[in-house]
Amino acid sequence: MKYTGKYRKLADQFRSDGCDEALAERFIREEIERDGYEKKSGLTDLAAYREWQSWPEERRQLYLGNAFCSKCSVTSFAPGYTIRKDRFGLIVEGKCAVCGSRIARCCD
Ligand SMILES: [Zn+2]
Incomplete structure (x- = not known):
């Protein structure tokens, strides 16, 4: 699996710590999912807030x-x-x- 940006840094970190590839991939997937979730919930709140402010x-x-x-x-x-x-x-x-x-x- 290829990573970019901070995920690539994380992957390098795991590798240099001697983590095996499967474990590193699992950690990074969790990190990606968490970031995606936070981004999504942040946007939802912002959209709701904007609508509220437009009233x-x-x-x-x-x-x-x-x-x-x-x-x-x-x-x-x-x-x-x-x-x-x-x-x-x-x-x-x-x-x-x-x-x-x-x-x-x-x-x-
Ligand atoms: Zn009351």
Whole structure:
């Protein structure tokens, strides 16, 4: 198997450490998969965040100020919420501004 960039450096490292080829390949594959996964999840979050930012301020405030908490019923999000996207639309995840419980809100 041919590697490029940092994977090639890793491969050289494994070889000079006396690792056999099969073991080195397994480690590098895991590394490649992990990098691919992180890249993908990073892009997904960024896309969701961009979509969220493209909404008018009033619309965002409406969602942020109208979430449901199992303890407090209608509540708002505390600062530090996150945005992700799933097949129903954007999901805001964060904490209840009143009691700190984890809450989420689907925005469609
Ligand atoms: Zn609450």
